[in-house]
Amino acid sequence: MSKLVLGLHGFSSHSARLLHDTGVSLVDQAGQIIGAVNEERLSRIKNDGHFPYLAYEALLSEYNVSPKDIDAVAFPDKKPLWQTMQTIRFLVKTYKETNLFLWKYLYASLKRAIHIKRIPVKGLIHKPTYYIEHHLCHAASAYYTAPWDDVTIVTLDGMGDYCIGGTINIGAQGKIHTLYKTNGFYSPGLFYMFITGLLGFKAGRHEGKIVGLAALGDSRKCYSQMKPLLSYCKKKHDFFSKHITFILKHARYSVDGNIQSDYICLHALFKNFSKEDIAAAAQCVLEEAVIDYIKDAVRLTGKRKLVLAGGVFANVKLNHALLNLPTIENIYIHPNMGDGGLSTGAALYVSHYLKQKKTKQPSKPVPMKTVYLGMSFSNRQIEGLLRLHPVSFKKVEHIQENIAGGLAKGLIVGNFQGRMEYGPRALGNRSILAPATDHSINVTLNNRLNRTEFMPFAPAILAEQAKLYFPKWKSDHVAANFMTITYDVCPALREKVPAIVHVDGTARPQVVYKNDNPMFYKTIQAYYEMTGIPMLINTSFNKHEEPIVCKPEEAIDVLISGCIDALAIGNFWVMRKSCEQ
Ligand SMILES: [Fe+2]
Numbered sequence: 117m118s119k120l121v122l123g124l125h126g127f128s129s130h131s132a133r134l135l136h137d138t139g140v141s142l143v144d145q146a147g148q149i150i151g152a153v154n155e156e157r158l159s160r161i162k163n164d165g166h167f168p169y170l171a172y173e174a175l176l177s178e179y180n181v182s183p184k185d186i187d188a189v190a191f192p193d194k195k196p197l198w199q200t201m202q203t204i205r206f207l208v209k210t211y212k213e214t215n216l217f218l219w220k221y222l223y224a225s226l227k228r229a230i231h232i233k234r235i236p237v238k239g240l241i242h243k244p245t246y247y248i249e250h251h252l253c254h255a256a257s258a259y260y261t262a263p264w265d266d267v268t269i270v271t272l273d274g275m276g277d278y279c280i281g282g283t284i285n286i287g288a289q290g291k292i293h294t295l296y297k298t299n300g301f302y303s304p305g306l307f308y309m310f311i312t313g314l315l316g317f318k319a320g321r322h323e324g325k326i327v328g329l330a331a332l333g334d335s336r337k338c339y340s341q342m343k344p345l346l347s348y349c350k351k352k353h354d355f356f357s358k359h360i361t362f363i364l365k366h367a368r369y370s371v372d373g374n375i376q377s378d379y380i381c382l383h384a385l386f387k388n389f390s391k392e393d394i395a396a397a398a399q400c401v402l403e404e405a406v407i408d409y410i411k412d413a414v415r416l417t418g419k420r421k422l423v424l425a426g427g428v429f430a431n432v433k434l435n436h437a438l439l440n441l442p443t444i445e446n447i448y449i450h451p452n453m454g455d456g457g458l459s460t461g462a463a464l465y466v467s468h469y470l471k472q473k474k475t476k477q478p479s480k481p482v483p484m485k486t487v488y489l490g491m492s493f494s495n496r497q498i499e500g501l502l503r504l505h506p507v508s509f510k511k512v513e514h515i516q517e518n519i520a521g522g523l524a525k526g527l528i529v530g531n532f533q534g535r536m537e538y539g540p541r542a543l544g545n546r547s548i549l550a551p552a553t554d555h556s557i558n559v560t561l562n563n564r565l566n567r568t569e570f571m572p573f574a575p576a577i578l579a580e581q582a583k584l585y586f587p588k589w590k591s592d593h594v595a596a597n598f599m600t601i602t603y604d605v606c607p608a609l610r611e612k613v614p615a616i617v618h619v620d621g622t623a624r625p626q627v628v629y630k631n632d633n634p635m636f637y638k639t640i641q642a643y644y645e646m647t648g649i650p651m652l653i654n655t656s657f658n659k660h661e662e663p664i665v666c667k668p669e670e671a672i673d674v675l676i677s678g679c680i681d682a683l684a685i686g687n688f689w690v691m692r693k694s695c696e697q
Pocket residue numbers: 250254273274275276426427454455
């Protein structure tokens with residue numbers, strides 16, 4: 117193998133506070149992702165921000181790549197000195213506009229510049245290196261894996277390099293042209309993070325819970341208090357927030373400029389409202405502001421196909437609202453939309469850039485066909501590990517029949533097959549499966565997995581049946597292949613699968629095609645043949661607050677701890693000794 121670009125998101129500093137969700141990716145000279153994995157899966161620290169040594173070693177070993185096969189290294193970042201100068205410029209601008217001088221931010225930025233020491237990995241030191249700015253990486257991750265060329269690319273997150281919170285770009289003929297950048301201090305991402313923190317959850321990690329909670333509240337009750345926190349100014353092509361300025365004054369800055377606030381101001385504003393109503397109002401205000409932004413973006417670019425990346429687009433309800441806009445033809449969200457996808461974005465950008473430079477031809481997007489880009493384990497390796505644990509197991513030829521049979525009996529089954537998924541969602545290969553027909557399964561699963569999800573667990577459904585259960589779904593809705601969007605569930609069928617329907621009548625499906633994951637497809641199909649239900653609950657295979665399992669021993673541990681009833685791993689059907697069937 118040769119001519120690979122390695123995307124590497126991480127600093128060699130010992131501080132994990134500098135970044136979150138670091139990782140590595142390999143992209144070939146045709147612009148195709150070969151493999152990608154985030155450090156958290158190997159280190160077992162959720163959203164790990166350390167330099168991805170473990171991920172690097174594991175990825176190269178999995179794909180049989182040696183450092184000499186790597187032609188270039190791409191970093192999602194700017195060169196340290198340049199970064200600091202840009203930050204100073206931004207701070208001067210902020211001071212002029214808001215009268216705020218963010219001393220602590222400047223201090224954090226300078227400290228970060230000092231901390232950056234690159235490429236401690238042997239064999240890579242003399243490779244050509246490229247530094248790609250944070251939001252350009254997000255844009256590249258979305259555009260170069262999109263099913264279309266000639267698109268509007270929008271990125272939105274908390275804050276990236278140069279304190280940018282979002283960008284509007286045109287993607288055409290293999291190139292990305294950035295039109296506008298929005299400021300990160302008033303970003304929708306930061307707004308939603310503040311609300312997450314205010315409601316007692318972990319900002320930067322538990323935003324998904326707020327999306328679920330929102331459906332349980334009434335957005336009108338504190339709308340007037342929430343609205344000033346986030347709005348989009350079409351004239352300036354930028355976001356604005358009244359109270360965030362106040363929050364920033366009271367904020368503490370970590371070394372990377374991440375903001376941790378006491379939310380004093382927000383507490384005072386919302387003290388008379390329930391968590392549900394606050395979440396509902398926040399979701400409503402976020403959707404309004406981002407819809408205004410997207411409408412402006414489409415007006416500026418004139419392109420109605422939308423490709424998206426950045427943590428804000430992990431919000432499945434927002435994505436639903438965007439797809440429903442009359443001005444939008446279709447949307448695609450990069451499956452690893454948060455900072456976990458930055459290494460891929462950087463590698464894709466450099467690979468396409470080098471290809472265009474060499475061929476003098478446009479290097480168009482290569483649609484994302486698979487997310488199964490991580491580690492895999494052979495039956496031999498799995499059997500060896502099973503023998504070391506207090507479990508009973510048998511080898512079976514058609515494991516999908518055992519899984520379907522177990523689920524039909526009401527068991528909760530861990531499914532561990534083939535290569536691990538890339539991105540935050542489990543899409544069948546590291547999934548916990550359960551029947552969607554049992555209304556109480558959400559409570560059971562939350563209790564057994566020690567989770568507090570306010571949104572029901574998501575279904576994985578056979579593609580041929582998706583239209584029946586989700587009437588607005590269309591076969592070209594790629595966003596549904598990666599569980600990045602919600603749909604209204606057909607009212608007549610909600611009774612049949614009550615476990616997956618949220619109080620607002622929506623669900624967040626993964627539409628499964630036979631070609632994309634034959635093994636997973638066959639499992640759902642076998643269950644369909646047994647029960648007449650073409651879908652299963654599919655949630656991530658992990659213990660409380662841990663990353664999704666990567667290795668067989670971690671899956672076996674989840675079984676032994678009693679979170680699941682049975683485990684299908686490779687060709688082995690495994691039970692705990694106490695509940696053998
Ligand atoms: Fe980001």
